[in-house]
Amino acid sequence: MSHDFDDLLEANRRFAESFALSGFDGVAHAGVALVTCMDSRIDPLGMLGLEPGDAKIFRNPGGRVTQAALEALVLGAHLLNVSRILVVPHTRCAMTSNTEHELREKISRSSGQDASWQTFHVIEDQIAALHEDVQKVRAHPLIPDTVKVGGFLYDVDTGLIEQKV
Numbered sequence: 016m017s018h019d020f021d022d023l024l025e026a027n028r029r030f031a032e033s034f035a036l037s038g039f040d041g042v043a044h045a046g047v048a049l050v051t052c053m054d055s056r057i058d059p060l061g062m063l064g065l066e067p068g069d070a071k072i073f074r075n076p077g078g079r080v081t082q083a084a085l086e087a088l089v090l091g092a093h094l095l096n097v098s099r100i101l102v103v104p105h106t107r108c109a110m111t112s113n114t115e116h117e118l119r120e121k122i123s124r125s126s127g128q129d130a131s132w133q134t135f136h137v138i139e140d141q142i143a144a145l146h147e148d149v150q151k152v153r154a155h156p157l158i159p160d161t162v163k164v165g166g167f168l169y170d171v172d173t174g175l176i177e178q179k180v
Contacts, residue, residue: 046099047063048099048101051072051104052077077110080148080151088158089157102149104168108141149165149180
């Protein structure tokens with residue numbers, strides 16, 4: 016076995032020494048589900064003043080409401096106490112600042128492989144995409160109308176979110 020992950024395994028052992036979520040029921044105690052980007056500048060719980068156990072979090076490039084995100088939101092709404100859904104993309108996102116062609120070129124150079132076939136789902140108009148994503152959630156037949164859905168933009172330079180939808 017390699018030692019590539021030793022630092023993370025050691026950090027996990029330290030984490031486990033004071034682990035306090037044992038026996039936790041797994042529901043969203045604050046009733047919140049969040050769809051956001053995988054960007055490492057985003058602290059999903061911290062930016063909303065939440066703690067572990069308060070929310071269900073789904074992350075992907077661009078923070079888009081994909082089929083997988085919808086699946087998670089349906090489960091959250093029916094089985095995991097979710098009553099509020101936030102869709103939160105962010106400023107200075109690589110998915111909005113590159114074209115599909117540019118990302119394919121960058122990945123091709125980095126990998127030494129032809130990436131012209133790979134789709135990255137770039138976002139040409141972030142606010143229009145956010146409106147579309149919020150509408151997807153609101154219109155889903157398995158997400159009850161009682162679940163509140165909002166679209167927000169997170170500013171990676173200030174830490175603030177602003178409601179857009």
